[in-house]
Amino acid sequence: MNDDAELLARIRNGATDDFAGIVRRHQARVFAILHRYERDAHKVEDLAQETFVKAWRALGQFDNRAPFEHWLSKIAVRVALDHLRREKRRQNEIGLPELGDDALDWLRSDGEKNELDARSAAELLDLAMRELSPLDRVVITMQEIEGRSVKEICAATGASGVAVRVRALRARGKLRRALEKLMKDENEQTQAEPTV
Amino acid sequence: MNKPRLNQLFELARNEPAPAPPEDFAADVLRAIHHEPRAAAPETLSIFDQLNLLFPRIALAAVAVIVLCVVADWGLTAAGMPGLSEGVSQISAQWLLTPDEFQL
Numbered sequence: 545m546n547d548d549a550e551l552l553a554r555i556r557n558g559a560t561d562d563f564a565g566i567v568r569r570h571q572a573r574v575f576a577i578l579h580r581y582e583r584d585a586h587k588v589e590d591l592a593q594e595t596f597v598k599a600w601r602a603l604g605q606f607d608n609r610a611p612f613e614h615w616l617s618k619i620a621v622r623v624a625l626d627h628l629r630r631e632k633r634r635q636n637e638i639g640l641p642e643l644g645d646d647a648l649d650w651l652r653s654d655g656e657k658n659e660l661d662a663r664s665a666a667e668l669l670d671l672a673m674r675e676l677s678p679l680d681r682v683v684i685t686m687q688e689i690e691g692r693s694v695k696e697i698c699a700a701t702g703a704s705g706v707a708v709r710v711r712a713l714r715a716r717g718k719l720r721r722a723l724e725k726l727m728k729d730e731n732e733q734t735q736a737e738p739t740v
Numbered sequence: 741m742n743k744p745r746l747n748q749l750f751e752l753a754r755n756e757p758a759p760a761p762p763e764d765f766a767a768d769v770l771r772a773i774h775h776e777p778r779a780a781a782p783e784t785l786s787i788f789d790q791l792n793l794l795f796p797r798i799a800l801a802a803v804a805v806i807v808l809c810v811v812a813d814w815g816l817t818a819a820g821m822p823g824l825s826e827g828v829s830q831i832s833a834q835w836l837l838t839p840d841e842f843q844l
Contacts (some may be wrong), residue, residue, distance in 0.1 A: 563773060567766040576758035585759040592761065596769045600776060665752030688750040716746065723741040723749075 548612040555603065567596050570613060574620045580685045581624040582631075583670055591627055595620045614699075621682060621700040628678035643667060643726075651727045672722040676715050683708055684715035 547569065554562045571592065578591045599619050606615055643651075646664040660668075669689075673681045682701060686692040687708075692700075697708045762768075791798075813825070821827075 560773070561770060564766040564770050567769045571761040571765055572758070575761050579756075579758040588759055589762065589765065592765070593769055593772060597772050597776065600769075600773045660749075660752055662752050662754075662756035665749050666756040669749055669753045688747075689754050691754075720741045720743075720746055723746070727741065 549608065552612065563600060570616050573613065574616065577617060577620040578624055580689055581628055581681070583667070591623055595623045598623065618700045625678055625682050628681060632678055643671060648730055651730050672719050672726065675718050675722040679703065680711050680715040683711045684719065687712050
């Protein structure tokens with residue numbers, strides 16, 4: 545019997561406070577998943593709390609057939625998807641001012657500059673991904689950044705294998721166009737700036 | 741934006757560390773769930789609860805058996821064979837409760 549199973553058995557027998565053990569064991573993974581979709585650390589914390597509360601509510605439905613970690617990850621992805629849908633209503637435009645200098649340099653270089661730190665790359669992707677639908681974003685993030693299989697993405701999102709493949713392909717195309725638009729905007733902005 | 745450059749961006753973003761959970765995060769979650777109903781604890785179902793849950797299936801099965809018997813009775817009667825009620829009394833008379841057994 546693994547630690548999760550022991551903790552869950554105790555929780556089912558009324559030891560509510562043992563849920564803290566479950567939280568401590570999985571909080572890093574949940575934060576990592578949610579951070580792929582939300583860059584604000586405070587919002588990530590709120591979403592993580594929402595994930596664990598939802599897991600608590602649904603604990604009776606967990607049947608031990610799959611590892612608890614997978615079940616919880618699925619809830620985290622659903623929470624992220626709901627969050628993206630809420631955010632999508634108020635954030636449809638992408639803008640350069642949110643990008644740091646490193647990301648702007650990388651965009652300007654058009655292939656010559658390869659050095660970019662992980663944070664700037666994630667910021668750039670986050671900005672470009674606002675062009676995607678919430679589900680497309682989840683699919684491309686799980687596939688390309690988290691390295692999940694199509695089967696895992698299907699399980700987490702409830703989409704079919706064909707839908708996941710189509711969405712991933714479409715999302716890549718949209719991302720490339722969004723990044724090209726950012727590059728174009730950045731070049732136009734650089735040319736428009738007065739030289740001293 | 742070519743494909744290798746997009747892939748490079750994905751690869752770089754993959755290495756970004758996630759924010760660390762605050763020290764008291766688990767305690768915050770516990771506080772939140774203490775306001776929640778005890779849905780997590782599985783309910784122990786009594787035999788009546790279990791029967792209650794099974795009721796629709798049991799009712800359907802019972803209806804199916806009744807319909808089957810009525811149809812069989814109607815079919816046998818139409819075919820000129822003894823109906824179920826007659827058949828049952830014949831069987832019980834011939835095999836189960838023969839009049840001889842009642843003779844002392």
